[in-house]
Amino acid sequence: MNKTVTVNIGGMVFHIEEQAYDKLKKYLEAIRGYFTTSDGRDEIIQDIESRIAEMFSERIGNNRQVVIEADVEFVIDTMGRPEQVAGESDDDKSYASTNSNQSHQNNSTNTHRRLYRDPDEKVVGGVCSGISYYIGIDPIWMRLAFAIAFFVYGSGFLLYILLMLIIPKAKTTSEKLEMKGQAVNIDNIKKTIQEEFDDIKNRLQGNSGKLNFSRGTGKISNFFEALGEILIGGIKLFVKVIGGFLMVLFTVLLIALFVSVLALTGAIGNTHIPVFMTESFLSNWQLTLGIIAMILVLGIPIIALIYSLARSLFKLKTEHKVLNYSAKILWTVGVIIAVWLAISISNNFRRREQQRVDIPIAQPANNTLYLDLIKEESTNNYNFDNKNDININDIFSIINHDDTFKISNVTLDVMRAEGDKFELVKIITANGADHKEATYNLRNIDYDLLQEDSVLKFGKVFNIFKGMQFRNQKVKLILKVPVGKSVHFNHEMDQIIYDIKNVTNTYDGDMIDKTWTMTENGLKCIGCNLAESTNEKKHTRVRVNGRDIDIDSEDENKDTIDWENKDVKIRINGQGVLIDAKDKK
Amino acid sequence: MSNLENTQLQMRKGVLEFCILSIISKGEVYPSDIIAKMKEARLMVVEGTLYPLLTRLKNQGLLSYTWKESVSGPPRKYYVLTPIGEQFQKELSTTWQELVNAVNTTTLNPNHNE
Numbered sequence: 173m174n175k176t177v178t179v180n181i182g183g184m185v186f187h188i189e190e191q192a193y194d195k196l197k198k199y200l201e202a203i204r205g206y207f208t209t210s211d212g213r214d215e216i217i218q219d220i221e222s223r224i225a226e227m228f229s230e231r232i233g234n235n236r237q238v239v240i241e242a243d244v245e246f247v248i249d250t251m252g253r254p255e256q257v258a259g260e261s262d263d264d265k266s267y268a269s270t271n272s273n274q275s276h277q278n279n280s281t282n283t284h285r286r287l288y289r290d291p292d293e294k295v296v297g298g299v300c301s302g303i304s305y306y307i308g309i310d311p312i313w314m315r316l317a318f319a320i321a322f323f324v325y326g327s328g329f330l331l332y333i334l335l336m337l338i339i340p341k342a343k344t345t346s347e348k349l350e351m352k353g354q355a356v357n358i359d360n361i362k363k364t365i366q367e368e369f370d371d372i373k374n375r376l377q378g379n380s381g382k383l384n385f386s387r388g389t390g391k392i393s394n395f396f397e398a399l400g401e402i403l404i405g406g407i408k409l410f411v412k413v414i415g416g417f418l419m420v421l422f423t424v425l426l427i428a429l430f431v432s433v434l435a436l437t438g439a440i441g442n443t444h445i446p447v448f449m450t451e452s453f454l455s456n457w458q459l460t461l462g463i464i465a466m467i468l469v470l471g472i473p474i475i476a477l478i479y480s481l482a483r484s485l486f487k488l489k490t491e492h493k494v495l496n497y498s499a500k501i502l503w504t505v506g507v508i509i510a511v512w513l514a515i516s517i518s519n520n521f522r523r524r525e526q527q528r529v530d531i532p533i534a535q536p537a538n539n540t541l542y543l544d545l546i547k548e549e550s551t552n553n554y555n556f557d558n559k560n561d562i563n564i565n566d567i568f569s570i571i572n573h574d575d576t577f578k579i580s581n582v583t584l585d586v587m588r589a590e591g592d593k594f595e596l597v598k599i600i601t602a603n604g605a606d607h608k609e610a611t612y613n614l615r616n617i618d619y620d621l622l623q624e625d626s627v628l629k630f631g632k633v634f635n636i637f638k639g640m641q642f643r644n645q646k647v648k649l650i651l652k653v654p655v656g657k658s659v660h661f662n663h664e665m666d667q668i669i670y671d672i673k674n675v676t677n678t679y680d681g682d683m684i685d686k687t688w689t690m691t692e693n694g695l696k697c698i699g700c701n702l703a704e705s706t707n708e709k710k711h712t713r714v715r716v717n718g719r720d721i722d723i724d725s726e727d728e729n730k731d732t733i734d735w736e737n738k739d740v741k742i743r744i745n746g747q748g749v750l751i752d753a754k755d756k757k
Numbered sequence: 758m759s760n761l762e763n764t765q766l767q768m769r770k771g772v773l774e775f776c777i778l779s780i781i782s783k784g785e786v787y788p789s790d791i792i793a794k795m796k797e798a799r800l801m802v803v804e805g806t807l808y809p810l811l812t813r814l815k816n817q818g819l820l821s822y823t824w825k826e827s828v829s830g831p832p833r834k835y836y837v838l839t840p841i842g843e844q845f846q847k848e849l850s851t852t853w854q855e856l857v858n859a860v861n862t863t864t865l866n867p868n869h870n871e
Contacts, residue, residue, distance in 0.1 A: 183831045211813070212813065220808050258809065
């Protein structure tokens with residue numbers, strides 16, 4: 173005994189068994205799910221219903237009164253699976269096959285899962301739900317994992333946005349079934365559509381007292397959905413803008429690289445080339461290899477970056493494997509060349525030789541020796557008086573004359589003489605691959621200095637002839653001044669004097685234009701303001717741990733520590749003295 | 758879905774419209790008659806496929822229908838071609854002949870081009 177339902181199909185009344193009714197209803201809903209109103213859904217369903225009604229009345233005839241399940245099954249077989257029905261109208265959704273062998277194969281073994289975002293069970297974008305279907309766990313764990321990851325520097329958030337961008341949303345019933353790993357067949361489609369139908373029904377009847385908690389997030393979900401869409405749109409735009417910006421940036425970089433390479437090879441003339449990139453530092457083959465290595469090591473990644481950016485921006489899909497591999501191999505070759513070059517260059521500097529020469533000088537009549545620089549003739553664009561142009565302390569400054577290189581690696585020190593005469597010592601040093609080469613480099617240092625009465629003039633550069641190479645050649649001059657006699661540093665001397673010790677610890681730059689007298693303790697500036705002011709410094713002597721600490725203050729009225737504007741903490745314990753001064757708040 | 762199935766499906770779909778229009782062009786018909794013919798030609802195995810197609814063709818203005826009473830069930834839709842539909846069918850027919858020639862040329866004389 174079975175319960176029957178009375179239905180109106182295509183304008184005809186049928187008595188149908190409840191089970192058969194359910195099946196038929198699900199079937200029609202499944203078909204309905206495949207069409208939109210713009211497809212003419214209502215009309216299609218109406219036509220199908222009419223035909224079903226016709227088939228039912230044919231099958232029932234006059235013998236029966238009730239439509240049974242077998243009739244429904246017959247109708248479904250005749251009409252075809254929902255996807256077959258839909259298959260002819262929509263290419264994308266077509267899973268139809270007119271192969272009669274397959275038309276009854278409802279339980280096909282299509283259990284291959286695909287990753288989709290689940291729009292039905294979503295909280296934000298359905299990512300967690302989709303992933304958990306894919307790996308077969310409860311979505312709550314995925315959500316928990318993302319929620320925790322959210323607090324790890326926001327990485328969960330970023331990952332979620334990324335996944336939301338990458339993973340497509342399951343839109344059609346077939347995709348939803350694929351997502352769940354269920355076979356795309358009539359039963360499952362019917363089931364899914366039935367679920368959705370029930371769901372909609374429940375929501376519509378939401379005010380009839382039955383609360384549905386699983387859909388309680390509806391409004392929140394819609395909000396997140398909208399937010400997500402905006403966010404995704406924004407990120408896509410942002411990525412494109414950044415991509416465009418990077419592309420411009422790297423193009424500029426590439427151009428800069430080429431210009432610099434051109435400059436290094438001398439293709440662009442009259443630029444200030446760093447010495448370590450010229451023929452006076454490298455041999456020709458080293459220079460060539462260096463440029464090759466530079467182009468390979470720097471150029472290849474930049475070109476590759478531009479290429480990949482261009483590819484992603486213009487959505488090119490071609491991939492040149494040969495190009496890819498050869499670029500990698502060339503880059504490796506570049507690195508190997510660079511390393512080998514570095515070893516080869518350092519070998520050129522392996523040996524260092526030194527030579528000490530005493531230079532005879534005439535003793536000045538009035539016991540004061542005036543020190544000055546030899547005026548360089550301006551033979552080229554470089555202005556020697558302009559300190560901004562060439563820094564004398566920069567050993568890498570090299571000036572390219574017609575037949576010589578001028579290297580400004582000259583220093584002067586002033587010390588106390590043992591006897592009662594001025595003495596001048598010249599110490600020249602140079603590197604080379606071996607003793608012979610280093611000595612050769614040493615002997616070809618051409619340094620000028622001259623004396624005019626009591627004026628001693630130093631060259632601020634030394635020459636090496638063209639064809640020689642820069643091997644850290646250096647000229648160090650030591651002027652020994654006897655006690656009681658003086659030296660005067662002319663204005664330009666600060667270009668070569670280097671770390672001259674004096675009793676007042678005056679910096680080299682402050683020693684110029686002054687006369688310094690040698691005392692037993694060292695050089696002292698007698699009668700100059702600087703010396704006077706430094707001599708009058710107040711010394712506060714503090715004895716800490718057996719060592720003297722001098723606290724100097726140039727202004728008597730001013731404290732060393734600005735007590736008024738600072739919070740000062742002084743702590744003295746077994747470890748030492750800690751003075752901590754912070755700005756007052 | 759395999760590539761073969763997909764190609765087969767596309768081929769069938771291409772001619773399906775043409776065949777239906779041709780059947781209807783011979784005179785007023787009822788969907789069941791169309792299906793019977795299509796089944797005979799092994800072009801269609803399930804009836805359900807036909808209804809969306811007819812609706813689409815009708816919405817495109819190629820078909821029109823009239824209601825007629827039926828003895829055994831609800832009233833039936835009888836389809837006829839509209840003037841546009843007739844023109845459409847004729848053009849498809851020409852195209853089909855060209856296609857048949859093209860297919861014959863390329864498949865029946867494999868040595869033709871050598």
